Amino acid sequence: MKRLQLQRWSSSVLGPRTRTVNRLHQHMYGQRYQSTASPIQTGRVPEDSIIEDSTPLDEKLSEIIRMSHARHSQLQYPSPTVEAAQQSAKLAALHARLYLPSRLPVETLARTLVDASADSNTDFNNTSLATLGHDLLSYYTTEHLICTYPRLPLSVIFAAMYAYAGPKTLAAMAREWGVELASVPGGEVDPGLLQFQRLEPGSEVPDTPASDTVRPYEQQLNWRKTVTSKVFYDDEFGDPIKGAPNTTATGVTSEQASAEFVRAVMGAIYLHAGRAAAKQFFEQHFLSRHLNISELFNFRKPARDLTRLCAREGFERPVAKIISETGRKSRHPVFVVGIFSGNDKLGEGAGASLMEGRERAAVAALKGWYLYSPLSVRVPSAMEEASAAPWKPVHVDLGEVVV
Amino acid sequence: MATSIAATKRPFLTLPFLLPSLSDSLALGFRRNQSSYRRTKQRLRVKPDASFDPSHQGRDHIIHNPPSSAPSVYHTPSKFLPADDVRRASSPTTVTTNAEDLPGVYKSMPERKYHLTPSDVEEIRNLRLNDPMTWSRNKLAKRFDCSPVFIAMVCQASPEKREIQARILEAVQSRWGPKRRMAREDRQLRREAWGRDA
Secondary structure (H helix, E strand, C coil): CCCCCHHHHHHHHCCCCCCCCCHHHHHHHCCCCCCCCCCCCCCCCCCCCCCHHHCCCCHHHHHHHHHHHHHHHHHCCCCCCCCHHHHCHHHHHHHHHCCCCCCCCHHHHHHHCECCCCCCCCCCCCHHHHHHHHHHHHHHHHHHHHHHCCCCCHHHHHHHHHHHHCHHHHHHHHHHCCCCECCCCCCCCCCCCEECCECCCCCCCCCCCCCCCCCCCCCCCCCCCCHHHHHHHCCCCCCCCCCCCCCCCCCECHHHHHHHHHHHHHHHHHHHHCHHHHHHHHHHHHHCCCCCHHHHCCCCCHHHHHHHHHHHHCCCCCEEEEEEEECCCCCCCEEEEEEEECCEEEEEEEECCHHHHHHHHHHHHHHHHHCCCCCCCCCHHHHHCCCCCCCCCCCCCCCCCCC | CHHHHHHHHHHHHHCHHHCCCCHHHHHCCCCCCCCCHHHHHHHHCCCCCHHHCHHHHHCCCCCCCCCCCCCCCCCCCHHHCCCCCCHHHHCCCCECCCCCCCCECCCCCCCCCCCCCHHHHHHHHHHHHHCCCCCCHHHHHHHHCCCHHHHHHHCCCCHHHHHHHHHHHHHHHHCCCHHHHHHHHHHHHHHHHHHHCC
16 A cells, blocks of 8 residues: 655645644745734835934944834824735635635725824815715615515515625625624734714714605604605615714724725725726625525515515405314314415415414515526626626516505 | 345344343443334335325326426416516416415404495494593404404594503503513514514
């Protein structure tokens, strides 16, 4: 039997610390040490530095002085300097890990990591990129949902939007991407860390809508807010639009900062690499997340809704029938109830009572209606590609059942 | 192999005179178990499904034994497909031929008569408004030969009557103990879970 050469194999399996290096290799190249701390950024030496005229000084001393000067110059800015981005290993790793297009420079990636609460200068924080990325995310998610499931009720669309592109999801994505948070923002911080001013512990997160919303009668808290009005007055998740950020609050939560970062990455890709790259990034990182839309429904009176739906669409009146049952007189009976419209079975459900089976069957039938998906789904943004096929109108539904 | 072992073992175990000295004390210990190899095999030898019946074997057929699970909600019933969808013509799978033969959930489906006139509705409203204690929903439904749901659709009890009713309900519920209260709340929660399909 041939002898295994473990050393050659282990290089790909073992980590760098435990790797077995043969003596010759060690002798020729020496032991390599790695440190987890990022190297101190050495910026360009200022013109009026004292190093120029102090050449006879000890080299080590001049090095220390230069470092302290660089550190001094870094400390005067609220966020890392642009030159520091090239030196950061974390940034390069993040760029490679996300498989970002090479046309997106690490300097821009560093800018996406600076929140507005860390650096209020809009030329250096990610606000503009995040605004663009937020609009792109909303647009791509909305068109995907509406074209794939043209009959979804609005409340379900809001919930699905929140699940795909809501702040909680974006924060989870930033965590999955391995973005670490800086404790305190500053010019000397590694630009690969997400920089934002944290909220003081114990301070309340403002979740009430700002007073200057466009919605009329906002003060009438008891009035019902219809789902339709949310389309006009609220944001894409059906939540009230937050006004300008509160000036008294100095910081943001890590969730808000992470969400802003992910949006800013989207905007940066769009700006540097173009529409196609942004679309691809969206499909790879957002649409690839699994969301079971059928779990977002919540019906109060499914049987009544189904009756109204059948009346609206001109189908025969739905009738619940027992398909099979077992143990009717026992402690745990099971009834399988189907809802039929004429000879067509619309839905089927199993329950411990006839009522439960009927309600579940009605829920299944309503979900079957709402979760209709056309065979070949094309979204409007597909027309932006060169040499796109002519547009065929998508299926537009009457809308959800209103009782 | 297994049968030969069983054949050699069997006389040994069934002939207790081979172990004369330990006969009584060990008889209980050597008693045969239910879970012998052969018996387990016998239990597993169940009759195959009817679709595997050899009478089909003259011609080609598809063996289709659907699992005992509810159909996926992402599979739209063909009745719900829009008219321009190609799946509508190709898959009449949701059509059940014996829908009429199946028993209904209710003992009898009430026949819809649509016999009440606007004057009847006006009378219902008057009766309920003037004497709400006598003319409850059930009594009105019985008198006008319609369902209580219809009575609720055309009129509503006066606020005083609703307040009295709420107080009665409160008085009844105040006599419930913790067990009954929790059971009722659990039932309500379970019922709400039906709509979420949870």
